[in-house]
Amino acid sequence: MTDETSTFPSPPVVFLSSASAWSGSAASSCLDTAMSFAVFDVPVVLVLHGAGVLQLLPEQNGDALQLKTLARTWGALSLYGIHEVLVEAESLQGYGYAPDELLCSASRIAEQEDSDEPLRLRSVATTELAAIIAASKAVFTF
């Protein structure tokens, strides 16, 4: 079994985001909170599962509804030292998407902002996710 937390100097704080971008403030709040931890150099693992995977669908834009477009916040994650996002494979399958079908709007934005290290997506099985959670300092669900 791979220990994905072994690269962290201390147990990470895991953020499980299971809401779509438009279902309320949970998705946005998750990113804000994760970035707050990252500011204090706390290792952060950000995981999308359930409807949370829909946050990464391309070309989402809240301008017409005068809503904040979450992809812009995703683009800022690299600036806070969060360079990888885990996506639960089973959730992707449940919504009918393959990992490479999701164009990562955030990565494109980060690239446009000349980030040194654009955001990467990695699909993980639930069993691997369980191991990550087991080794974490705390888990926050949004």
Next chain:
Amino acid sequence: MSSFAIIVRGSPFQPQAALSAYRFACAALAEGHEIKRLFFHEDGVYNASASIVPSQDELHLPRAWQTLISEYQLDAVVCVASALKRGVLDQQEAQRYAAGSGNLLPGFVISGLGQLVDATLGADRVVSFAP
């Protein structure tokens, strides 16, 4: 004995979350555990509102929190971003945004997410109650 950071993310009216958090806090304190910090986040900030008036036959959860906080001298922090969005303001914030008078219950303080980070790192256990 353990120290807990308790995160409350549900309003007093959302099923179970806030009430469960309150009951957990009471039980933990009764058993001699320490609560390092109560952190009220997102809709949980409504637990700190003095403007809430439940029906007479319902538990007044904000006042119950206030009593618990006072009795045990707990550190009860309300997330500033969540609170401003939802109109839960202390006197200072109310004046800053010309939003009338403050409605934050005494005993609660408004602060930032850094307090959540600090509580998470400093407590033995973090327990989050969300709807």
